[in-house]
Amino acid sequence: MKNRLFVVNKPIGISSNFYLRKIKRKYKQKKAGFSGTLDPFASGCLIVAFDQYTKLFNYLNKTPKKYEATIWLGVHSDSLDNENITILQQNPKKLNIDDIQKVINEHIGSIEYLPPKYSAKKINGQRAYNLARDGIDIQMKKSVMYIYSIELINYNHPFITFRTTVSEGAYIRSLAQLILEKLNTKGTLSALRRLNEGDFIFDNEKALDPINFLNIPTNRYTGEENWIELGKKIDINYLENKNDGEYLLVFDKFFSIIKIENKIVTYSLNKIQRDIDVQ
Numbered sequence: 001m002k003n004r005l006f007v008v009n010k011p012i013g014i015s016s017n018f019y020l021r022k023i024k025r026k027y028k029q030k031k032a033g034f035s036g037t038l039d040p041f042a043s044g045c046l047i048v049a050f051d052q053y054t055k056l057f058n059y060l061n062k063t064p065k066k067y068e069a070t071i072w073l074g075v076h077s078d079s080l081d082n083e084n085i086t087i088l089q090q091n092p093k094k095l096n097i098d099d100i101q102k103v104i105n106e107h108i109g110s111i112e113y114l115p116p117k118y119s120a121k122k123i124n125g126q127r128a129y130n131l132a133r134d135g136i137d138i139q140m141k142k143s144v145m146y147i148y149s150i151e152l153i154n155y156n157h158p159f160i161t162f163r164t165t166v167s168e169g170a171y172i173r174s175l176a177q178l179i180l181e182k183l184n185t186k187g188t189l190s191a192l193r194r195l196n197e198g199d200f201i202f203d204n205e206k207a208l209d210p211i212n213f214l215n216i217p218t219n220r221y222t223g224e225e226n227w228i229e230l231g232k233k234i235d236i237n238y239l240e241n242k243n244d245g246e247y248l249l250v251f252d253k254f255f256s257i258i259k260i261e262n263k264i265v266t267y268s269l270n271k272i273q274r275d276i277d278v279q
Contacts (some may be wrong), residue, residue: 002275003207005029007200010038010046012191024050035062036197041081044194045202052272053210059257059269061215062197064148066091066165069172071180072190073158080116080173081189092158093185103182104152104162112144113174145170159190207275213251216257221245229255235266 010019014035024032031053035047049056074092078084118255146167153161157179164195173189180187195201199213223238228249236242242260246268247258257268 003199003205004050004275005056005208006048006205007202007208008046008048009202010042010043012249013040015040016046018044020048023213033057034064035060036194038194039083039192041083041189042192044192045196045200046116046194047197047200055269056210056214056272059216060198060200060210060213062200063168064161064165065168065170065197066195067155067164067172068161068193068195069161069176069189070191071160071176071187071260073160073187074189076186077188078209080177081192085184085188089186092187094157095155095160095183095185097152097155099183100155100160101152102187103179104150106163106182107150107175107179110144110146111175111178112132113143113171113178115141115143115171116173143169145175147175153158160187164197173220180218191265210247210272211274214248214257216246216248217241219249219258221249225252229254231267231270231272234258236260236263237263239265 005191008019008023010016016034018032020032024030027050029050031054032050034049035057038044038046047057047060047062048120054135072082075082075085076087076090078086090237147170148165148167150162150164153163155161160179162179164172166172168173172192176187176189200208220238220240221234221238223235224237228234228251239247239260241247242263244260244262246257246259252274254273256270259266259268
């Protein structure tokens, strides 16, 4: 089986790392990686790569990302999800659906927010969630995320479900807290599902051709193919586009990523094998 780049459907209740270990055993692979960690309480689209394809994550077109999320009113959680609940109100205040719709619609464009303390953000070289779990008081720095779209799906008290399309690095837990602040109420996320990352969607772990997902332009090389295959120095005169930047060189059995800077050509990644029968 030639699955070396594909999307898995991470279930609720396990970490992305734990699920990757299951995928490695399933396909009998030793080298594997994933892009875009999903919290244990979250589910959905998780991009997985094996072997050489793990080197491609920084080049894949993975945005925008779409999520479906549910807010649980009257609940407080230190991690802003359903994993660390400390307060559970019996009869949280009911909201007006028109007010919910209005507030949700206001969250479009660039939004300033505080990342959750239970997050993968680094503070002095350490993951914020490790410091938070150790009881260390940490101050998160404000960040900016871009909201492309957001819509109310359902309000079935005490649950508000919405769908949103966001930029890389966005935290839906933080977005939910911004919505709750404007509604003058408390709550936390009880469910989160990632529907897609860019053009990546779950399709029964179907093998994907990375050429269709790489976020870099293609350049044309007019020299000998085996020169590239052997990783030899490239003369810029054999390249159609000689402008500075990173480019993709595609051949029948492999592809390479090169970088041009001040007329000097170097390899960013070389001789990544292609699976010709993969679409």
